[in-house]
Amino acid sequence: MPQWDQLWIDVNIATMNADNEQPYGAIHQAAIAVKDGKIAWVGKQDELPEFDALDTPIYKGHGKWITPSLIDAHTHLVFAGSRANEFEQRLNGVSYEEIARQGGGIISTVNATRQASEAELFELGRKRLNALAKEGVTTVEIKSGYGLDLDTETKMLKVARELGKHHHVDVQTTFLGAHAIPPEYKNKENGADEYVDYIINDMLPQVAKQELADAVDVFCESIAFNLEQTEKVLTAAKQHGLKIKLHSEQLTNQGGSELAAKLGALSVDHIEYLDESGVKAIAESGTCATVLPGAFYFLRETQLPPIELLRKHNVPMVVASDFNPGSSPLCSTLLMLNMACTLFKLTPEEALKGTTTNAAKALGIDDKVGSIEVGKQADFCLWDIQSPAELSYSYGVNPCLQVVKAGQLISM
Numbered sequence: 237m238p239q240w241d242q243l244w245i246d247v248n249i250a251t252m253n254a255d256n257e258q259p260y261g262a263i264h265q266a267a268i269a270v271k272d273g274k275i276a277w278v279g280k281q282d283e284l285p286e287f288d289a290l291d292t293p294i295y296k297g298h299g300k301w302i303t304p305s306l307i308d309a310h311t312h313l314v315f316a317g318s319r320a321n322e323f324e325q326r327l328n329g330v331s332y333e334e335i336a337r338q339g340g341g342i343i344s345t346v347n348a349t350r351q352a353s354e355a356e357l358f359e360l361g362r363k364r365l366n367a368l369a370k371e372g373v374t375t376v377e378i379k380s381g382y383g384l385d386l387d388t389e390t391k392m393l394k395v396a397r398e399l400g401k402h403h404h405v406d407v408q409t410t411f412l413g414a415h416a417i418p419p420e421y422k423n424k425e426n427g428a429d430e431y432v433d434y435i436i437n438d439m440l441p442q443v444a445k446q447e448l449a450d451a452v453d454v455f456c457e458s459i460a461f462n463l464e465q466t467e468k469v470l471t472a473a474k475q476h477g478l479k480i481k482l483h484s485e486q487l488t489n490q491g492g493s494e495l496a497a498k499l500g501a502l503s504v505d506h507i508e509y510l511d512e513s514g515v516k517a518i519a520e521s522g523t524c525a526t527v528l529p530g531a532f533y534f535l536r537e538t539q540l541p542p543i544e545l546l547r548k549h550n551v552p553m554v555v556a557s558d559f560n561p562g563s564s565p566l567c568s569t570l571l572m573l574n575m576a577c578t579l580f581k582l583t584p585e586e587a588l589k590g591t592t593t594n595a596a597k598a599l600g601i602d603d604k605v606g607s608i609e610v611g612k613q614a615d616f617c618l619w620d621i622q623s624p625a626e627l628s629y630s631y632g633v634n635p636c637l638q639v640v641k642a643g644q645l646i647s648m
């Protein structure tokens with residue numbers, strides 16, 4: 237007779253398991269059992285094997301829905317300061333690029349983050365992580381990139397790692413030293429190239445040695461790093477055994493996604509300006525396409541990401557918040573589900589896939605999390621909804637009833 241730690245009955249389950257051909261991989265009138273932090277059994281309730289009913293705590297779901305808990309695969313949630321003043325500037329007609337060129341934008345957050353202590357950054361990050369956690373997020377990727385010097389970049393990554401240790405949410409960290417050209421290098425003749433050398437020779441080896449990052453990212457853009465500089469950083473990252481990702485085709489098409497595909501990146505992110513040859517390249521390399529509707533919305537972008545082409549070439553689509561102070565100060569993964577559907581016309585099923593299975597793929601952790609399958613970590617949520625589409629349909633009244641992380645019921 238199986239021994240389980242907990243059992244949920246009278247639920248409907250959107251497993252998001254690709255092997256289940258039902259929409260959302262759904263199992264109706266289902267049950268799910270957990271043992272040692274993992275999913276031990278999932279299926280139709282009337283097919284439950286005999287189990288030790290006296291010794292197993294049983295939760296009744298009253299016909300509500302369980303899904304894998306959410307994964308936000310692209311955030312910049314460790315930072316100090318606010319950019320509300322730039323928001324006002326933009327509303328008075330100054331563009332995001334113009335603000336960046338004038339030394340504002342990312343650099344203004346760099347100045348605030350350099351001055352902040354680890355404890356201050358931790359406290360700011362903790363509140364933001366709590367906001368995501370309340371909406372059923374149990375895995376978050378956090379990027380550095382508001383330090384642009386060794387001390388501050390490592391400070392940010394340490395804070396991100398500490399957040400993961402002290403919070404039930406798992407944190408995947410990404411080193412984004414190549415986010416912008418720091419003020420110290422800005423006015424030098426070959427400043428960007430020199431800074432790239434500094435990243436490769438000084439920062440990356442430290443980040444790798446101290447095991448501060450799971451992945452490395454670069455902002456490949458006209459206002460940031462060109463293709464050649466991007467390739468150098470990503471190649472060096474791979475030599476340190478780190479996974480790679482890319483901010484690409486956000487404002488212009490620099491060919492970043494094709495490069496990312498060639499180097500075997502896990503994901504390319506933003507991609508409003510991605511064209512069909514780029515889509516084909518990432519389709520072939522198995523690179524995920526992360527759409528960030530918060531940044532699209534907040535920057536009042538009009539160029540839509542090539543969703544039809546991504547579908548045509550079967551590219552796994554990921555939906556993330558990109559939570560950051562400049563382009564997406566929107567700390568809500570659930571809001572992104574709604575925006576991905578309304579702004580980009582993803583189906584609610586595609587949007588949910590983008591914050592579960594495909595999000596796990598974009599972080600290289602899909603063997604462990606992202607779907608409800610026997611043997612995977614028991615990370616799931618019980619929602620007060622009548623159908624999984626409601627997660628994308630409505631926003632503002634948080635429907636999250638229960639969060640289970642590695643088999644533990646989390647109280648928040």
Ligand code: NIG
Pocket residue numbers: 341342345455483486531558560561562563564
């Ligand atoms: O993902 N595109 C580059 N980086 C961030 C924005 C950073 C900022 O404006 O502070 C993004 O949108």
Ligand code: FE
Pocket residue numbers: 310311312483558560
């Ligand atoms: Fe970003």
